[in-house]
Amino acid sequence: MEVEIDDERDIERIRLIREVRQRLESLARAGVSTLPKSPERPPVPRSAVVEPPREAPPVISAPASPPVVEQPKPAAAPPPPPRPAPPPKQRPVEAPGSLFGAVEFKAPFIEPADRSAALAVIAQEVAACVRCPVLVQNRTQTVFADGSPTARLMFIGEAPGADEDRRGVPFVGKAGQLLTDMITKGMGLRREDVYIANILKCRPPENRDPTPEESSNCFGYLERQIEIVRPEYLCLLGRISATTLLNTALSMSRLRGRWHRVFGVPTIATYHPAYLLRNPAAKKDSWEDLQMLMRAMGLVVPKKKG
Numbered sequence: 001m002e003v004e005i006d007d008e009r010d011i012e013r014i015r016l017i018r019e020v021r022q023r024l025e026s027l028a029r030a031g032v033s034t035l036p037k038s039p040e041r042p043p044v045p046r047s048a049v050v051e052p053p054r055e056a057p058p059v060i061s062a063p064a065s066p067p068v069v070e071q072p073k074p075a076a077a078p079p080p081p082p083r084p085a086p087p088p089k090q091r092p093v094e095a096p097g098s099l100f101g102a103v104e105f106k107a108p109f110i111e112p113a114d115r116s117a118a119l120a121v122i123a124q125e126v127a128a129c130v131r132c133p134v135l136v137q138n139r140t141q142t143v144f145a146d147g148s149p150t151a152r153l154m155f156i157g158e159a160p161g162a163d164e165d166r167r168g169v170p171f172v173g174k175a176g177q178l179l180t181d182m183i184t185k186g187m188g189l190r191r192e193d194v195y196i197a198n199i200l201k202c203r204p205p206e207n208r209d210p211t212p213e214e215s216s217n218c219f220g221y222l223e224r225q226i227e228i229v230r231p232e233y234l235c236l237l238g239r240i241s242a243t244t245l246l247n248t249a250l251s252m253s254r255l256r257g258r259w260h261r262v263f264g265v266p267t268i269a270t271y272h273p274a275y276l277l278r279n280p281a282a283k284k285d286s287w288e289d290l291q292m293l294m295r296a297m298g299l300v301v302p303k304k305k306g
């Protein structure tokens with residue numbers, strides 16, 4: 001039966017129904033079959049196998065923009081007690097354990113079939129962008145993204161390097177090869193099933209750090225990418241990505257190993273693959289971070305050898 005949509009409330013209701021359905025499907029994929037009454041945490045499903053339970057990740061930090069520096073917390077601490085009222089510009093923080101109402105997208109839901117086209121519109125805007133004169137002068141081309149517009153997981157790096165600038169695709173150089181290995185050999189996913197983007201869409205000269213102005217000029221594009229793809233999880237690669245999206249000055253060693261939220265999306269931060277190439281000893285920590293992510297996503301974490 002055709003349902004007539006006659007006012008904005010109907011549209012909003014349909015959008016909410018879609019969003020709840022999407023969430024429920026995601027939870028079902030993660031093995032959650034019953035939901036408790038809010039604000040209790042969901043029962044933690046016990047796996048007969050070896051994996052720790054999958055659960056909705058606890059909220060630890062505030063989402064992106066505008067800049068608010070969060071307070072340091074011990075890495076393995078249980079969910080924190082209720083926070084004092086947030087500073088005026090901070091987005092509201094969801095109650096720990098709540099499964100719904102967490103996502104804070106401003107833009108309307110876009111049907112999976114329409115996401116490629118919606119992203120292509122932004123990619124065109126990006127290709128014509130001249131907001132950062134130094135970057136415009138330096139770039140061969142803009143580097144928008146790679147992967148699936150309906151990905152459950154989105155990786156966000158810093159900015160294109162020389163290889164990416166040449167090919168117009170993020171993470172295709174040496175660091176990109178390591179990221180691909182982390183996705184495929186580590187997580188057991190296909191690179192084309194995740195979505196990969198950067199804070200900046202242009203290569204900074206000499207691969208220097210993005211300036212705050214460049215990050216802010218480019219932020220709207222990334223925000224729209226996240227809103228269109230609506231990933232269930234974000235993985236922030238490296239200090240620049242993590243500090244920009246989490247509005248914090250904390251070091252990666254303080255940010256990794258725990259959950260954050262960006263626009264309400266459960267998010268982890270981990271070392272940048274380029275850093276891992278220079279500091280292979282940190283690969284162990286990064287693998288732990290990815291395992292935490294995999295458990296939350298309901299992916300099988302390989303048993304430790306030996």
Ligand code: URA
Nearest residue numbers: 157158159160170171
């Ligand atoms: N490093 C990044 O942060 N992004 C890329 O696309 C490549 C290298």
